[in-house]
Every structure is written in structure tokens, then in C-alpha cells.
Amino acid sequence: MTYLEAQDHLAKIKKEVVINHELAGVTKLFDGEKTCLFENVKHYEMPVISNVVFDRKSIADSVGVEVDKLIDKYLACMAEPLPCEYSQEKPAHKSCVQVGDAVNLLELPIPIHHEKDGGQYITAGLLIVKDVATGKQNVSIHRLQVFNEKEMGILILPRHLWHLFSQYEARGEALDIAICIGAAPALLLASQAITPYGVDELEIANAMLDNQLKLVKCETVNVDVPEHCEIVIEGKLVPSVRKVEGPFGEFPRYYGPAGDRPVINVTAICRREDAIYHTILPGTKEHLLLGGIAREASMLRTIAHTVPTVKAVHITFGSSCRYHAVVSIKKEHEGEGKNAILAAFSNSHEIKHVIVVDDDIDIFDADHVEWALATRFQAGEDLMLIKGSLGSKLDPSSDKGISDKIGLDATLRLDRDSNKFQVMRIPGLEQMKREDYL
Structure with missing residues (x-):
């Protein structure tokens, strides 16, 4: 504050x-x-x-870097996560503890955000589970619909949480979970990291926070949670139970459909005495940028394996920070633009359109990118079309997730006539200030 x-x-x-x-x-x-x-x-x-975070600068400030260093720090912390230590202090979120019959989700100010949402939704909860075989934890954010005082429905996509839950469900066992609300932005950002199974996102967050993140044990489940958060909901993801969850206003800014989803039984609610409830409104910059920055970092790393001179990646807000990528490269060989396109598609099945530009283009300026397309791109030579590829099932234009994709190579040819591509310049403009002339 x-x-x-x-x-x-x-x-x-x-x-x-x-x-x-x-x-x-x-x-x-x-x-x-x-x-x-x-x-x-x-x-x-x-x-x-x-x-809580509403633009790139506020996210960068939350991890102590300038905006242009945010992706670099994110990648560095993903490469070298730091194990968390346990706190010896009683955490503030255990000031008020409800267990058993005292548990009541309806006492929390959980909003209904959009007109056709199926009910009240927790949208800013870090869901943490532990793989007891390795001791590593997994952290992710899911839409959680409150059914009643002690039950929630959850949408789980086929990623790491689903992998672990499926193992438990096959054995007929419930999976212990904890949902942390009101955690530091670094933890929200780390939860979106695209990593192999077994990487603990809390350790990535700890690296972002310069080894200041400490953990405490839960009251009723075998999960460790951050020492500093406002509210912790503990529960069990139960096997072989499904209830209708949804619809819900999702990141593409359309409704995700209702369906039969797994159920969480809540075993405890712990909170600070002066707790503040954090909600993320779907489709806002807070929602989309947290996921978009993580995807940019992952894509940059993937493209660098193929095109080492890649400079930056921008997954645009207009595409809900999921579907459109603009990639900047310092082109040294013909064909690198198309290689960058293929690498971008290989990184994320959600990406539909990739634009590759030279490193003199500001990829965060939509007008500058459009200028590159208008003056450096010819569809007959520079367009790549991929038909019938797996895309996002939440893209309403797809056929149950099957989607056509295009790549646009808007880089200059190396053998171009340089006289045709001399950019206009006013000498001394960079040093001029408007206020000096008013």
C-alpha cells in the first residue's frame, strides 16, 4: 500500500x-x-x-527491475530457482482459523464478475499442491467457482496439476491443495512460468524476491504455503466426483462453457485479522499481463535456440496476451525470420499469428509494427500458412481447438537496395523538448 x-x-x-x-x-x-x-x-x-498490478512497470517494480530488464530477470530466476526455507514465526494469516463446521466460503467477499458467470469465482488464488514422491510443489492459478460454504468447482487444463491429480484419482485418493489469496505479485508471476514438471514455482518466486520467501505448513493438509499472504483456503481435490462448473468470462474476453469439473472440499480457511481479499477481473491487464510476460520469456528462450540473435518477444494485449506474437531479431542470414516463426509456433500451441521484424522496430508500438508490415512485407514471399494445427480450445473461432495459423516475415532482405529503405530522420530531434519552444 x-x-x-x-x-x-x-x-x-x-x-x-x-x-x-x-x-x-x-x-x-x-x-x-x-x-x-x-x-x-x-x-x-x-x-x-x-x-494490484496493472501495467508492465508495476510488475517490474514488484520484482525490483526496470521494465526492459523484466524478461531477463524472469529467465534468470527460472534458470536458477532458490529453495525456500521454513519460517519459525506464526504467520499472520493464521490469526483467524476456521476448521470443520466453522468453514464458510460465503463469508469471503468473492465477486460475480460478468453477466453470465455461473456464480462467485476466486480468480487470484495460487493453488499449491505437493508431489510427495519428490517433495516439490506445483503452483498455478485456476478459476474456482464457489458452490456452497465448503465446496468449489475447478477447471483443470491438461498441465502439471492434472498430471498429479490423475495419479491420485486413479488410486481413489484425494489430493491435498491450498489456495493462497493476497500473495506478492512475484508469486503470481512465478506461478505462470512455463517449466518442465517438477520445477517448483515457489523457488522461482524466491529467486525473484532475492531469497526472502519463507514457507509455513498448513493446518489440515500436507502443503507448504508462503508466510506472507492474506488468506489461505485448505482442502482436498476429491477423486471421481464431478459437478457442473461455469460458464465463466475467460481471457479471450468471451465466456468459457460450463462442464462437469472436479470438486474441492474445503477443510480450513485461515486469514489475517485485517485481511484484504484480492480478486483479478478476467480480461484486464492484471489478468493478461501476468500470463503474457511468462509466455514471452518462454518463447524468447525457445527462439534463441534457433535464432541466437533474437532480441525480444511481445505477446500482444489485443490478442489477450495469448494468440499474437511479435518477434524482434537482428537478421544475419536469409530465412532466419521464417525460422523464428516456426520456433514461436513450437513454443506455444495457443499462438495463431507471428510477426517477425528487424531490431530497429519497437515491437511494443503497434503503429511501428504495422509500418514494418506495410513497407517490408510481401505476402507472396513472406507469408507462411499452417492449416489444421492444434490451437486454443478457448478460441471461439477454432474448430474445437483446431486452428489455422500464419507467420509474417516483415524483416528486410539482406540484399535490398539500401537507398529504397532509408528511414527519414530530422537531425537533432532526439535532443529537442517541447517545453523549450512554448
Whole structure:
């Protein structure tokens, strides 16, 4: 809070708001601009916070780097994660502990965000599980629909959590889980890291936080959670039980459909005495950038194996930080642009369109990228089309996830006539300031 107030990034909402739709609406009004602290939520004593990180700079500030060094730090921490130590102190989130019959999810100010959402959804919860065979934990964020006081439905995609849960379900065993709400942004960012199974995302977060992350044990499940968070929900992901979850407004800014999903039985709720509930509004910059930055880092690493002169990757907000990638390379050989396209597609099945540009193009400036396409790209030579590839099942234009993809090589040919591509320049413009002339 101190940082947000010092930067004039905190909007304190003192007017009473209701958790169904109104809270989401106010959050949307400040999307990309300020954090919202709702101090007066109707029927609830607990305040709510949203837009905790709302642009690239706020995310970079949260891990102590400049914006242009954020991906470098992320990759470095993924390469060298740091094991976490245990805290010897009683954590603040165990000030109030509910177990057994006292558990009541409905006491938390969990919003309904969008018009056709199936119910109240936890959207900023770090779901942590432990692989007891290795001792390593997995951290991920999932949409969690509250069914009643003690039950939630969860959408699990076929990734690491599904891999572990499937093993437990095959044995007829429940999987212990913990959901941490109100954790540091570095933990949210680390949870999105694209890594092999067995890499502990909390160790990546610990590296981001310069070895300051400490863990504590849960009350009712075999899971270790960060010492500093606002709320911890403990429970069990039960085998062979499915209930209808959804629909839910998802990252493409359309509704993800309802379906039969696994169920979590809640065994405990622990919280700070002065807890603040964190919600992420789907489709906002907070939601999309946290996932987009992780994907950019992963894609940059993959492309570098094929095109070592790759400079940067931008997975655009307009594509919901999932579907469109712009790649900057310092081209040294013909064909490298197309190799970069193929490498980008190999990194993520979600990517539909890849644009590769020279390193003089600002890939975060949509107008500059469009200029490169307009003046350096010819479809007959520079377009790649891949039909019938696996894409995102949440892309409504796909056929159950089967999608056509295109790559656009907007790099200059090395044997070009240099006189045709001399960029206009005004001498001395870089040193001029508008205020000196007013």
C-alpha cells in the first residue's frame, strides 16, 4: 500500500459497492491505470483489492527491475530457482482459523464478475499442491467457482496439476491443495512460468524476491504455503466426483462453457485479522499481463535456440496476451525470420499469428509494427500458412481447438537496395523538448 500511495497508483473506493458486477465494473474503469481498494463492500467487513498490478512497470517494480530488464530477470530466476526455507514465526494469516463446521466460503467477499458467470469465482488464488514422491510443489492459478460454504468447482487444463491429480484419482485418493489469496505479485508471476514438471514455482518466486520467501505448513493438509499472504483456503481435490462448473468470462474476453469439473472440499480457511481479499477481473491487464510476460520469456528462450540473435518477444494485449506474437531479431542470414516463426509456433500451441521484424522496430508500438508490415512485407514471399494445427480450445473461432495459423516475415532482405529503405530522420530531434519552444 505504501508503494502504491507514494506512486499515486491507489484509488480508494469509499462508496459502498456490491460484489456482484458493480465491483467488477469499477475495477474495469481503472484498468491499466490504478489499483482499486474497495473499503466498503456491502454485507462484508473485509475490503477487496483489484488491479494490484496493472501495467508492465508495476510488475517490474514488484520484482525490483526496470521494465526492459523484466524478461531477463524472469529467465534468470527460472534458470536458477532458490529453495525456500521454513519460517519459525506464526504467520499472520493464521490469526483467524476456521476448521470443520466453522468453514464458510460465503463469508469471503468473492465477486460475480460478468453477466453470465455461473456464480462467485476466486480468480487470484495460487493453488499449491505437493508431489510427495519428490517433495516439490506445483503452483498455478485456476478459476474456482464457489458452490456452497465448503465446496468449489475447478477447471483443470491438461498441465502439471492434472498430471498429479490423475495419479491420485486413479488410486481413489484425494489430493491435498491450498489456495493462497493476497500473495506478492512475484508469486503470481512465478506461478505462470512455463517449466518442465517438477520445477517448483515457489523457488522461482524466491529467486525473484532475492531469497526472502519463507514457507509455513498448513493446518489440515500436507502443503507448504508462503508466510506472507492474506488468506489461505485448505482442502482436498476429491477423486471421481464431478459437478457442473461455469460458464465463466475467460481471457479471450468471451465466456468459457460450463462442464462437469472436479470438486474441492474445503477443510480450513485461515486469514489475517485485517485481511484484504484480492480478486483479478478476467480480461484486464492484471489478468493478461501476468500470463503474457511468462509466455514471452518462454518463447524468447525457445527462439534463441534457433535464432541466437533474437532480441525480444511481445505477446500482444489485443490478442489477450495469448494468440499474437511479435518477434524482434537482428537478421544475419536469409530465412532466419521464417525460422523464428516456426520456433514461436513450437513454443506455444495457443499462438495463431507471428510477426517477425528487424531490431530497429519497437515491437511494443503497434503503429511501428504495422509500418514494418506495410513497407517490408510481401505476402507472396513472406507469408507462411499452417492449416489444421492444434490451437486454443478457448478460441471461439477454432474448430474445437483446431486452428489455422500464419507467420509474417516483415524483416528486410539482406540484399535490398539500401537507398529504397532509408528511414527519414530530422537531425537533432532526439535532443529537442517541447517545453523549450512554448
